[in-house]
Amino acid sequence: MNPNLSKAIEVRDLRKVYNGRIAVDGISFDVHTGEVFGFLGPNGAGKTTTVRMLTGIIVPDGGSATILGHDVVREPVRSKQVIGVVPETANAYDDLTAWQNLMLMADLYGLWRSAARRPATDLLEELGLFDRRDQKVAGFSKGMRQRLILAMALLHDPPLLFLDEPTSGLDVQSTHLMLAILSERNRAGTTIFLTTHNMDEANRLCDRVGIIRAGRIAAIDSPKRLKQTINRMHAIEVGFDRPVEAPVLVGLPGIDGVSQHGDTWRLETADTDAAIASVVAAARSSGARILSLSTLSPTLDEVYLRLTGGDE
C-alpha cells in the first residue's frame, strides 16, 4: 500500500442490478484518506449494496472501485486485508465466547495469537466487554454483540473501516462507546466509511456526507456546506413585548413566510439581513419592542429531506 495515497476509496460509475432492477445506478465518489465519510439515504437507496461491493461481498455489474489503491474486483484479497467491516447484520459466532471470536478473527487475518492478545484485551476493555470475555455470545444483548463485532473489525488495526448502520437500534451506552472509539481511531489516522440514518450522528462525526437516493448520488459535501446550499430555508424567530398581528409582518421585504408559535413569530427568509431590518422597522412603526430575536439555520435533517425528496 502506498502510504501517500490521498484517496482511501475511489468509486467510478459503480453499478449493481438485481433481477433487472437497478440498485446502484452508476455512482462515483472519492473518500479521502483520514476522513470520516457518511453515506446517507432512505431505505432501499442502495447504501448496503454499495458497502457490499466495496467490501468484496458482491461483485459490481459495472464501473470500478479501489480500496487504498487496490481494485476490489481484480485484487479482492489485498483489498480485503486493508479493511475492517462492521456489516449490517451481526456475524459473531453464538457458540463461541467473545475472546474465542476475537482469536478466530486473528486466525482469519493471519495474525499470531500471541500478537493478537494485546489488541484484543485493549479493545474489549475500551468497548466495555472485558469482564464478559469468557462468556458465550449467545447470551449477549444486541449492543454487546455490535461492540464485539466492532472489536473484531478493529483487531488487525485496518487503515480503513466500513460500518453499515453501526448504531441502529442500539442502547445509549453501546452507541456512546462505539462512537467514542470511532472518533479516537479516526484521530489516530483510520479512515471511516459509515452508512447511517442518524442525522445527528452524521453531523457530529462526519467530515463529509454523500446522500444517495434511488441508487444515485444526490449530493456530497461537508454537513456545514450542505446546510448552506439550502440556506433559503433560514428562519428568524422574533418575540415582541405586546401582541403583533400578522398583517404587520406579512409581505415585508425579505420575509417569505410568517407563522405564529405561542408568543413568538417565525419568519421564513432567504435574506436574513433584509428580514431583520424589516422586522425592526415594522416593530418601530407599530410601537412594539423586540424582546427576542434569533436566526435558525437548517438542520442536516432538513437538507436530507430536501435532497431525498422526503418533503415532497
Ligand SMILES: Nc1ncnc2c1ncn2[C@@H]1O[C@H](COP(=O)(O)OP(=O)(O)OP(=O)(O)O)[C@@H](O)[C@H]1O
Ligand atoms: N440480494 C438482493 N436481491 C434483490 N434485490 C436486492 C438485494 N439486495 C438489495 N436489493 C434491492 O436493491 C435496492 C437497494 O437496497 P440496499 O439494501 O442497498 O438499500 P439500503 O440503502 O441499504 O437500504 P436499507 O437502509 O433499508 O438497508 C433495494 O431496492 C433492494 O430491495
